[in-house]
Amino acid sequence: MSLATRKRLLPALLALQFGVMALLPSHTVLAQQTDNRRTGGLVAQPGSPLDEYLKAREQRQQQQQTPPEIAAPLPFDVRTFEQMARQIVANQRVPGLAVAIVKDGKILSARGYGVTDTLNPRPVDAHTVFRLASLSKTFSGTLGGMLVEDGVLDLNQPVVRYVPEFRLRSADATSRLSISNLLSHGTGLPRTAFDRDIQANASYSSVRAKLASAPLSCEPGECYSYQNVAFSVFGDVVFAATGRMFDEHIQQRIFKPLGMSDASLGLEGITRSPSWAKPHIRAGSGWRSLMPKPTYYRLGPAAGVNASAADMAQYLLAQTGYRPDIVSPQLLNRLHTSRIDTPSEIRAGGWRRERLYSAGYGMGWRVYNYAGHPMYFHGGAVQGYRASMAVLPRQGLGVAILWNAESTLPSGLLPTILDSAIGLPQTAWLKLDNES
Numbered sequence: 001m002s003l004a005t006r007k008r009l010l011p012a013l014l015a016l017q018f019g020v021m022a023l024l025p026s027h028t029v030l031a032q033q034t035d036n037r038r039t040g041g042l043v044a045q046p047g048s049p050l051d052e053y054l055k056a057r058e059q060r061q062q063q064q065q066t067p068p069e070i071a072a073p074l075p076f077d078v079r080t081f082e083q084m085a086r087q088i089v090a091n092q093r094v095p096g097l098a099v100a101i102v103k104d105g106k107i108l109s110a111r112g113y114g115v116t117d118t119l120n121p122r123p124v125d126a127h128t129v130f131r132l133a134s135l136s137k138t139f140s141g142t143l144g145g146m147l148v149e150d151g152v153l154d155l156n157q158p159v160v161r162y163v164p165e166f167r168l169r170s171a172d173a174t175s176r177l178s179i180s181n182l183l184s185h186g187t188g189l190p191r192t193a194f195d196r197d198i199q200a201n202a203s204y205s206s207v208r209a210k211l212a213s214a215p216l217s218c219e220p221g222e223c224y225s226y227q228n229v230a231f232s233v234f235g236d237v238v239f240a241a242t243g244r245m246f247d248e249h250i251q252q253r254i255f256k257p258l259g260m261s262d263a264s265l266g267l268e269g270i271t272r273s274p275s276w277a278k279p280h281i282r283a284g285s286g287w288r289s290l291m292p293k294p295t296y297y298r299l300g301p302a303a304g305v306n307a308s309a310a311d312m313a314q315y316l317l318a319q320t321g322y323r324p325d326i327v328s329p330q331l332l333n334r335l336h337t338s339r340i341d342t343p344s345e346i347r348a349g350g351w352r353r354e355r356l357y358s359a360g361y362g363m364g365w366r367v368y369n370y371a372g373h374p375m376y377f378h379g380g381a382v383q384g385y386r387a388s389m390a391v392l393p394r395q396g397l398g399v400a401i402l403w404n405a406e407s408t409l410p411s412g413l414l415p416t417i418l419d420s421a422i423g424l425p426q427t428a429w430l431k432l433d434n435e436s
Helices: 003-023 026-035 049-063 078-092 133-150 171-176 179-184 195-199 204-213 233-242 246-258 266-271 309-319 329-335 351-355 409-422
Strands: 096-103 106-114 280-283 286-289 305-307 356-361 366-370 373-382 385-392 397-403
Touching: 078 096, 078 106, 078 409, 096 309, 096 409, 106 309, 133 179, 133 233, 133 246, 133 305, 133 329, 133 373, 133 385, 179 233, 195 204, 204 233, 233 246, 246 309, 266 305, 305 309, 309 385, 309 397, 351 356, 351 409, 373 409, 385 409, 397 409
Parallel strands: none
Antiparallel strands: 096 106, 096 397, 280 286, 356 366, 366 373, 373 385, 385 397
């Protein structure tokens, strides 16, 4: 059988596998996942394309220098997770951290840890504001769904219907590019097109104009390519469709109704907060605080939101379905329906490689199959800030983790919490001896 044929058959075989798993009792599926964890919980006939794929995957895992350490499932205990958070900031492994955990419509934890600034230390608390970076995209998707429900926006309509001056390199691509393509990174543009210009302090309008000359990797809707500049064209669409600015909509439609009283947009928004966490970069063996840069704040729909742990707890209640008065079940379904495949996510390192069986992108949200469970996720990174957020709808669980340092260490807390909620064998995602 040729390699091309195997690649064509693999998605169907995977789909069949998970279709069978969906019909089994939950304890049977969990046992199968546990017994077969070295191959990701998949069973294949010897010599089949799926069997060859799993052998190759196991070989890659064996080549890893530090394979995950597996132990008995960790009981779901918020006090345990809070203690882990305290350990993360101990000895300034990272300066500051904020964590929000909600489950079954209740806020289990919304707390801050560490300090806002290593040079002028003030404690991080539940109302300390962090920069969300690309978690902002989930707010754009949510607003888009609201405007669809209002009847003022049609996701399937081309962008040029709302922004006639917008251009891509070809007339055909320009006419085909839909609002849905914008919000799911299916523009056809090269990955992170013109981000370097934004980092060099270019204005949004000048960089948006450059999209007209950018080469296309594919036709709109045919391939995934992560964007910040193109995604932010959604702000122009919102203004054209409603006559009101994107920031105003976010404030009036999301922040205020959900009681996100610390949340804001833009550089001025974060610096005017009574308590806010400064970004930090490595300085020798310690950390050096900076003033946040205005650059990516110019891309409001992609990276403009600031929020605290208390804010994120309220937002997660809505995203887990417990504020239907603001975010309806129909809207959530629209947000969390995958619109384009993102295979590179499955090949990424860490928990993604170990846990993900499928990956796509919806409206501002990543849509994953996490060890057999649907999960909605987004990460964020901008100079001196990192963030991650996930929703497990079957478990009614939402988690957001925000920190003010260029460190990967806190990212291990998220899969630790998720695995505990699902009952998966415990894996050492959080390595407190690793301070990078």
